Amino acid sequence: MVEVKVLGAAGDLLALREEWEQLAARCPGHRLPQRYRWSEVAWRTVAEPRGRSLHILTLRSGGRLVGVWALVGYLDKGLRLVRPLGAESSEYTEPLVEPGPHHDAWLDRLWNAARPLGDLLFMSHLRSDSAFALLPAKNRLRCFVDNELNAPQILRAAYADWQAYLATVSTSHLSGLRRKRRRLSDLGEVTFRREEAPVDPATIEAILAHKQAWIARRGLRNDWLAQADYCDFLCAMTSDPHDADGLSLFVLRVGDTPVAFQINAVDDRRVEFMIGCQDPGWGRYSSGELLMQDCLQWAVERGLDYDFRIGDETYKASWARHDCLTFNCLVALSWRGLAAIGRQRAAKRLQDLRARFGLGKLRRVLWRR
Numbered sequence: 001m002v003e004v005k006v007l008g009a010a011g012d013l014l015a016l017r018e019e020w021e022q023l024a025a026r027c028p029g030h031r032l033p034q035r036y037r038w039s040e041v042a043w044r045t046v047a048e049p050r051g052r053s054l055h056i057l058t059l060r061s062g063g064r065l066v067g068v069w070a071l072v073g074y075l076d077k078g079l080r081l082v083r084p085l086g087a088e089s090s091e092y093t094e095p096l097v098e099p100g101p102h103h104d105a106w107l108d109r110l111w112n113a114a115r116p117l118g119d120l121l122f123m124s125h126l127r128s129d130s131a132f133a134l135l136p137a138k139n140r141l142r143c144f145v146d147n148e149l150n151a152p153q154i155l156r157a158a159y160a161d162w163q164a165y166l167a168t169v170s171t172s173h174l175s176g177l178r179r180k181r182r183r184l185s186d187l188g189e190v191t192f193r194r195e196e197a198p199v200d201p202a203t204i205e206a207i208l209a210h211k212q213a214w215i216a217r218r219g220l221r222n223d224w225l226a227q228a229d230y231c232d233f234l235c236a237m238t239s240d241p242h243d244a245d246g247l248s249l250f251v252l253r254v255g256d257t258p259v260a261f262q263i264n265a266v267d268d269r270r271v272e273f274m275i276g277c278q279d280p281g282w283g284r285y286s287s288g289e290l291l292m293q294d295c296l297q298w299a300v301e302r303g304l305d306y307d308f309r310i311g312d313e314t315y316k317a318s319w320a321r322h323d324c325l326t327f328n329c330l331v332a333l334s335w336r337g338l339a340a341i342g343r344q345r346a347a348k349r350l351q352d353l354r355a356r357f358g359l360g361k362l363r364r365v366l367w368r369r
Contacts, residue, residue, distance in 0.1 A: 002106070004113045007056040013043060016056065019065040026098050031272070032265040033086055034096040037243060039070040042086045045232040047072045055082070057113050059097070059106055067106045069095035073118050079340060080118035082333070087233045089224045090274075090310055092326070093123040094132045107131055119337035120330055125310055127151065128325040136329055142337075144344045147328040152320030154296065154306040162300045173318050177293060180286050188255030192294040195249040199238035203249070204231060207261045210277040234263065234275075247274065250298070252291040254282070260291035270305040271295065289315065 007013070020036035032038050043054065052072035059067030070085035084093050097106050114121060124147075126133050136143040159165040166174065184190050208231055215222050224230050237247040252260040259282040265272040273295075278288035296319060299306045308316045310326055332338040 001062060002109065003060045004109050005058050005060075006113060006117070007058060008054050010043065010048070010054065012056055013040060013054065013070070016058070016065075016068065020068055020096075023065050023068060023096060023098060027096055028099070029269055030096055030267070031092060031094075031270075032247075032267055033084075033091040034094060037246065038091075038237075039085050041233060041236045042088075043070075043072075045236050046087055046229045047085055049229055050074070052085075054085070055114075055117050056085075057095070057110050059110055059113075061102070061106075066102075067095060067097040067110055069110045069114070071114060071117065079120055079336060080334075081120050081122060082114065082118040083122040083124075087224075087230055089230055090125060092125050092127055092130075094127070094130050104131060111135065115333050117333065119332070119334045120340060121333055123329045123331070125151075125326045126329055128327070135331070139331060142332040142341065144330040144341045144348075145327050146330075146348065149310045149326050150312050150323040151310050151326050152308040152312070152316040152323045154300070154308075154320055155322050156300055156303055156305050158321070159300065162297050165296075165300055168321055169319065177286065177290060181290055184254055184259075184282075184285050184287070184290070188257070190290075191253045192291065192298075193251055193253070194298070195251055197238055197241045197243065197246060199235070199249050201231075201235045203258075203261075204234050204238065204263075207263065207275060207277055208234075210261075210279065211275055213280070214277060238263070250291065250295050252287055252294065254287075259285070260287040262291055262295055264295065266304070270307050271299040272307045273309050292319065 007016075017036050017040070024030055024035050027034075047054070052074050055071040055073055057067075057069040057071065058065060071082050072085050073080060073082045075081070084091075095107065095110050097103055097110070123132075123135075126135075136145050154165065159168075181190060208225060212222070212226055215225065234247065238249055240246055248264050248266045250262040250264060251258050258279070260276075260278040262276045263274045265274055276288060276292070278286075278291070292315070296306055306319075308320055330341065330344065332341045
């Protein structure tokens, strides 16, 4: 017998810990955002302080937990919006469902259980290689897809060892990094380390400040990096020395001075690159790129994939040999949601037409006159 329930209390979330962790152990290849720890910390630091309502979808077969999907709901412009429980930043979206012959059917059961919860379901960064990515095709009229971006990656199984992988990297790129590493070593011993938890919150704050300054210098925009609760989330996820499901901080130092940082999600299959930055004072040595090389070697030598995550930045192309398409998906759950989807599509068509015929540029020219 298969049973689906929607749980709405924080106590329900806490009570699921042991079963949730047992389910994760039966799901090879799952990612940290699908685990109990990620959801619990996200609820405590992000969702609950923002006044979100909690919806934990559980699926049981013969009494055993075989699927879980943690969602939150809130009002946005008069519509009831539902989204996965998380840091509301850039994590991938996918329920945790036990593999096997009933996997797809159980996934459908969770999806159907989510439909009465609101008007719109927002899912960020769905990976095209996940079973849940078929959702837009199954609900074509109810879905609006945008923000299609590649997630470059290194697949460990494609290479015999680190040297075999390095043979695929440009020799000029590697020789340039060797020169810069030698220049750095002239200033002090260059060391690389995965830091032990707990990480000093001041370090997390400094990393976010460096990253925000880098974004500002390039005239880019980020809606979540400067949020105080995102910093709280990162601090909580790097605070427990006994937590195997937390985030990891990797640091490159010259002597005792940290010059580059990476915050990564590490599981038993991969390293996911979450946030990276370098101290601007050490930028001429490409300290961030040197740290990237060290992190890649650390991952490959431990038999792990390396996921650069969302975006086709130039530096990723220097290292990655594979990629996976990701996209955001907005799904109508009600007639009001369907009308909102229609408005989104109309706005997107208008935007495409303006881009195609240069109407935005024409309007700016006329305005100046």
